[in-house]
Amino acid sequence: MSYYAIVSLYLSRILNVQLRINIGENQGETKMLEELKEQVIKTARQAQRDGLCKHKSGNFSSRDKETGYVVITPSGVDRELLTVDDMVVIDLDANVIECKSGLRPSSETLMHLKIYGLRPEVNSICHTHSLYATVFAVLNKPIPALVYEMMVMNCKQGRIPVAPYGRPGTTALADSVTDACLEADTFLLQGHGAVAVDAGPIEDAYLKACYIEEFAELYQHALTINGGKEPPAFPAEELQAWAYPKEIHLLNQ
Ligand SMILES: [Zn+2]
Numbered sequence: 001m002s003y004y005a006i007v008s009l010y011l012s013r014i015l016n017v018q019l020r021i022n023i024g025e026n027q028g029e030t031k032m033l034e035e036l037k038e039q040v041i042k043t044a045r046q047a048q049r050d051g052l053c054k055h056k057s058g059n060f061s062s063r064d065k066e067t068g069y070v071v072i073t074p075s076g077v078d079r080e081l082l083t084v085d086d087m088v089v090i091d092l093d094a095n096v097i098e099c100k101s102g103l104r105p106s107s108e109t110l111m112h113l114k115i116y117g118l119r120p121e122v123n124s125i126c127h128t129h130s131l132y133a134t135v136f137a138v139l140n141k142p143i144p145a146l147v148y149e150m151m152v153m154n155c156k157q158g159r160i161p162v163a164p165y166g167r168p169g170t171t172a173l174a175d176s177v178t179d180a181c182l183e184a185d186t187f188l189l190q191g192h193g194a195v196a197v198d199a200g201p202i203e204d205a206y207l208k209a210c211y212i213e214e215f216a217e218l219y220q221h222a223l224t225i226n227g228g229k230e231p232p233a234f235p236a237e238e239l240q241a242w243a244y245p246k247e248i249h250l251l252n253q
Helices: 005-047 111-116 131-138 147-155 171-176 176-182 202-225 238-240
Strands: 059-063 068-071 088-090 096-098 124-128 184-187 193-197
Touching: 005 059, 005 068, 005 124, 005 202, 059 111, 059 202, 068 111, 088 111, 111 124, 111 171, 111 176, 111 193, 124 202, 131 184, 131 193, 131 202, 147 202, 147 238, 176 184, 176 193, 184 202, 193 202
Parallel strands: none
Antiparallel strands: 059 068, 059 124, 068 088, 088 096, 124 193, 184 193
8 A cells, every 4th residue: 555545544534533523523512402492393383272372473492501502483484384493593692503494583582682681590481472461461551460370470579560662673672671571480561472481491481471371361351350440469478478388298308
């Protein structure tokens, strides 16, 4: 074998090994984010099937705890047709890191990034235009704690607050959510829709999005039957006083 043939063989082996390492590393990284993408798609589809958002409205995101990147649904795609390649990976400075289909992230991405910036413990966000919640968003009317279950929403003032109007897709909308998202895990956007956030996986934020709609419907019925008068509500202190019953002796105690 000639000198050049030996060098060539040697180099090709090095390059092959290097190539395998790089592909392996990339596959590992992609797989991690792809699981997150699958979770977000699953929740987005569920929201559509449950009627919480229609006509391509609403958007959903999750933060990857290791990289800090956010996986978010793209703009204007039917959720039933969404694939993993359509999902957008973006950093907190709004730089798109990856989108295999080349789609743009949701136009309400700035609002999601604002919330992740303000609430470092939050890892998932669901934004919907669900009907009853949007009715109260239109009326700029916070939803009081009519039922005790509202204590799971981390509502510091015993209500689902309303963030003041900001034009969708603008930094004004992103900035408008500051007070509301610091007050509660669930809030309305004036004249627009609803937002739910959670520290856990997106299924947990979605559960809160379902609760917003349920509480809004309940409030609408209560107001109607009560002749438009405010129904009684739990004060914030009562909601915050909840604790698991100490009379139940758990296995690990
Ligand atoms: Zn919206």
